[in-house]
Amino acid sequence: MALLEVNGIFKRFGKTEVLKGIDFSMEKGEVLAIIGSSGSGKTTLLRCLNFLETPDSGRIVLNGDEIYNAENKYTDREIREKRLNFGLVFQSFNLFPQYTVLRNVCLAPEMMRINQSETKLTRADKARIKSEIAENARGLLASVGLSEKLMNYPCELSGGQQQRVAIARALAMEPVILCFDEPTSALDPELTGEVLRVIKELKDAGRTMILVTHEMGFARSAADKVIFMADGVIEEYGTPEEVFGSPRSEKTISFLEKSLENIT
Numbered sequence: 001m002a003l004l005e006v007n008g009i010f011k012r013f014g015k016t017e018v019l020k021g022i023d024f025s026m027e028k029g030e031v032l033a034i035i036g037s038s039g040s041g042k043t044t045l046l047r048c049l050n051f052l053e054t055p056d057s058g059r060i061v062l063n064g065d066e067i068y069n070a071e072n073k074y075t076d077r078e079i080r081e082k083r084l085n086f087g088l089v090f091q092s093f094n095l096f097p098q099y100t101v102l103r104n105v106c107l108a109p110e111m112m113r114i115n116q117s118e119t120k121l122t123r124a125d126k127a128r129i130k131s132e133i134a135e136n137a138r139g140l141l142a143s144v145g146l147s148e149k150l151m152n153y154p155c156e157l158s159g160g161q162q163q164r165v166a167i168a169r170a171l172a173m174e175p176v177i178l179c180f181d182e183p184t185s186a187l188d189p190e191l192t193g194e195v196l197r198v199i200k201e202l203k204d205a206g207r208t209m210i211l212v213t214h215e216m217g218f219a220r221s222a223a224d225k226v227i228f229m230a231d232g233v234i235e236e237y238g239t240p241e242e243v244f245g246s247p248r249s250e251k252t253i254s255f256l257e258k259s260l261e262n263i264t
C-alpha cells in the first residue's frame with residue numbers, strides 16, 4: 001500500500017485555476033522531487049498537503065486513511081492535527097528571530113504537548129516533558145551539525161545554518177512526510193551544499209520526503225521519483241533516469257534545456 005495517495009486535487013484562487021487535477025502516490029522512504037517553472041503550482045501543491053491551503057476538490061490518503069476529502073468539512077482542530085503528518089521547510093527559513101536556536105526547535109512541540117494537552121498536567125509533568133523535548137531538540141540539532149549554536153540567535157547564523165535549524169525544527173514534530181519548498185534558493189551558492197548534504201543524510205536514514213527544487217543535479221541524484229509540473233498539472237512523472245534521461249513531453253524537454261543553459 002502506498003504511504004501517500006493524492007487524488008484529483010484542484011485549487012483555484014479567484015478565477016485562476018492553479019492546480020488542475022493532481023494525482024500521485026508515494027511509498028514509505030521514497031524521496032519525490034518536484035520540478036517545474038515558476039508559477040506552475042509547486043508551492044500551492046505543498047501548501048495543500050500541509051493544509052495551509054484548502055483544496056477545492058480531491059482527496060488525500062495517508063497510510064490508508066482518508067485524511068482529507070474536499071467534500072467534508074473539518075474543524076480548525078482537525079486541520080491542525082492533520083497538518084502534523086507533514087513537515088514543511090520553507091524557502092526563507094521562517095525562524096523566530098527573538099528566540100535562540102534551541103528555543104526555535106522546542107517551541108512547537110511544547111505548544112502541542114503542553115499548551116494543547118487534553119489532560120491536566122502537573123508542574124512536574126510539564127518539567128519532564130520540557131526536558132524530553134529539549135533533549136530531543138539537542139539530538140536533532142546535533143544531527144544537522146549545529147551542536148555549537150544552541151544558544152545563538154538566528155541573526156547570528158549563516159543562511160545555510162538557519163535552514164538547518166528549520167529542518168531540525170520540522171523534524172521535532174515527527175512528521176510522516178517532510179516537505180521542502182526550494183530549500184536552497186535563498187542561499188548563496190557556497191551554502192547550498194551543506195543543506196543538500198543534510199537532506200541526503202535524511203534520505204539515507206529512510207525519511208519520506210517531497211522536495212520542490214530547482215537543483216536539477218541534486219534531484220537527479222537524490223530523488224527516487226520526479227514530478228515535472230507545468231501549468232497546474234503533472235506533465236511528466238517517473239524515475240530520475242526517465243524524466244531527466246529520456247523525457248517524453250515537449251514541455252519537459254524545453255524546461256530541462258532551459259535549466260541546463262542556466263547552469264552552464
Ligand SMILES: Nc1ncnc2c1ncn2[C@@H]1O[C@H](COP(=O)(O)OP(=O)(O)O)[C@@H](O)[C@H]1O
Nearest residue numbers: 013016018036037038039040041042043044045
Ligand atoms: N494566495 C494566492 N492568491 C492568488 N494567486 C495565487 C496565490 N498563491 C499562488 N497563486 C498563483 O498560483 C500560481 C502558482 O503559484 P505557485 O504555487 O507559487 O507556483 P510555483 O511554486 O510553482 O512557482 C501563480 O500564478 C500564483 O500567482
Ligand SMILES: [Mg+2]
Nearest residue numbers: 042043044181
Ligand atoms: Mg514556489
